[in-house]
Amino acid sequence: LVKMMNQIYSNRADHLKGRQLPIMYSAPDHSFFSISGNLATQYPQAVGWAMASASRGDTRISACWCGEGSTAEGDFHSAMTFAAVYNTPVILQVVNNQWAISSFSGIAGGERTTFAARGLGYGIASLRVDGNDPLAVYAAMRWAADRARTNNGPTFIEYFTYRAEGHSTSDDPEAYRAAKEFEKWPLGDPVGRLKQHLIRIGEWSEEQHDAQAAELTDLVKKTQKEAEANGILGHGLHQPFESMFDDVFEHLPWHLKEQVEQVLEEQEAKFGPDWEPR
Ligand SMILES: Cc1ncc(C[n+]2csc(CCOP(=O)(O)OP(=O)(O)O)c2C)c(N)n1
Structure with missing residues (x-):
């Protein structure tokens, strides 16, 4: 869950390094191919x-x-x-x-x-x-x-x-x-239908459902806090700018290398030698 949220926020811990749209998850460890x-x-x-x-x-x-x-x-x-x-x-x-x-x-x-x-x-x-x-x-x-x-x-x-x-x-x-x-x-709603079905066959109850909903809401909120500690969207770059093309090409084409260098030079000229992407 926290890995998915890090991807949503495109933050420091996002293993896609902020290069995907926020819900285009990827989880290679689970054989889940990038969307x-x-x-x-x-x-x-x-x-x-x-x-x-x-x-x-x-x-x-x-x-x-x-x-x-x-x-x-x-x-x-x-x-x-x-x-x-x-x-x-x-x-x-x-x-x-x-x-x-x-x-x-x-x-x-x-x-x-x-x-x-x-x-x-x-x-x-x-x-x-x-x-x-x-x-x-x-x-x-x-x-x-x-x-x-x-x-x-x-x-x-x-x-x-x-x-x-x-x-x-x-x-x-x-x-x-x-x-x-x-x-x-x-x-109907699939969750509501499954709930009704399970209650009818005696495998579930309203009380269990409410308790589980509260437990999961709590888990999601806690996980959200954990992910937010790694940064949230709209708070600047969370990954170094130069990493934009990492893992995309086996050999980065010369014109993209040139573009990266050009942008870094421009940024340095604007913000000074200590400039770091936030
Ligand atoms: C090749 C391409 N054309 C257009 C789009 C823009 N676009 C994004 S979602 C979408 C609608 C998709 O509808 P559907 O396939 O019914 O899937 P749903 O979103 O309803 O799950 C469109 C046209 C795109 N992302 N890619």
């Missing part, structure tokens, strides 16, 4: 990764997700073709939350057929699941993982859900859809 801001690039990457794993005789499989709007990207289709042709051990998933910022899923072709149906066109086993039912999501993914692990190839899953909030904090959904539309969404 890319360029939509759908993860699709061919996941397929390629799984192909490499299989050809090395490794037992690991890969999984990736994109939004329904991103299925209109060429990368999505290249990945589907390669996954089908090479019978790749990959789980390809679409979170159909019905909105790609301000464009409705119909703009990505969602009213012509389901997104799941597109997988069938590629010859890939495909499922459409109620994305707000945690047990259904778990079962579908488990099935897909078993298929991949037993060499039965790729699976494509569409999770049908709804984006109640804005796309981001700078998005105002009232500008393009009815203000209270989210109140009419009939399939």
Whole structure:
């Protein structure tokens, strides 16, 4: 949790050295590949990764997700073709939350057929699941993982859900859809549904739920403080400027080296020889 928060704040302890957008996490120790801001690039990457794993005789499989709007990207289709042709051990998933910022899923072709149906066109086993039912999501993914692990190839899953909030904090959904539309969404909140289900089967209670919510809120707040001690966004640079291109190129191209030197000289001329990026 603290590592994720350090990434959100792009602070001194951020292992991505402040070079990613704040929620584009990466956790190589957990086989969690860096999120890319360029939509759908993860699709061919996941397929390629799984192909490499299989050809090395490794037992690991890969999984990736994109939004329904991103299925209109060429990368999505290249990945589907390669996954089908090479019978790749990959789980390809679409979170159909019905909105790609301000464009409705119909703009990505969602009213012509389901997104799941597109997988069938590629010859890939495909499922459409109620994305707000945690047990259904778990079962579908488990099935897909078993298929991949037993060499039965790729699976494509569409999770049908709804984006109640804005796309981001700078998005105002009232500008393009009815203000209270989210109140009419009939399939509920996944956490609430799982809670109700567990209470009904006698595995959980309101008291346990409240206690756990309080405990987790406390944990998140404490962790937030811990991360904030390493610096927060908007308080200057937390990583040395020169580290901007570290780990990006194996050999830094000459023109970028030149640009780094140029900026350092400019900064020194402006702030004196003791200048240090804050
Ligand atoms: C190649 C590319 N084009 C456009 C964008 C800008 N953009 C960021 S998010 C987004 C909408 C994505 O919608 P969707 O795929 O439905 O995913 P969601 O955000 O709903 O999960 C767009 C157009 C981008 N990041 N990358």
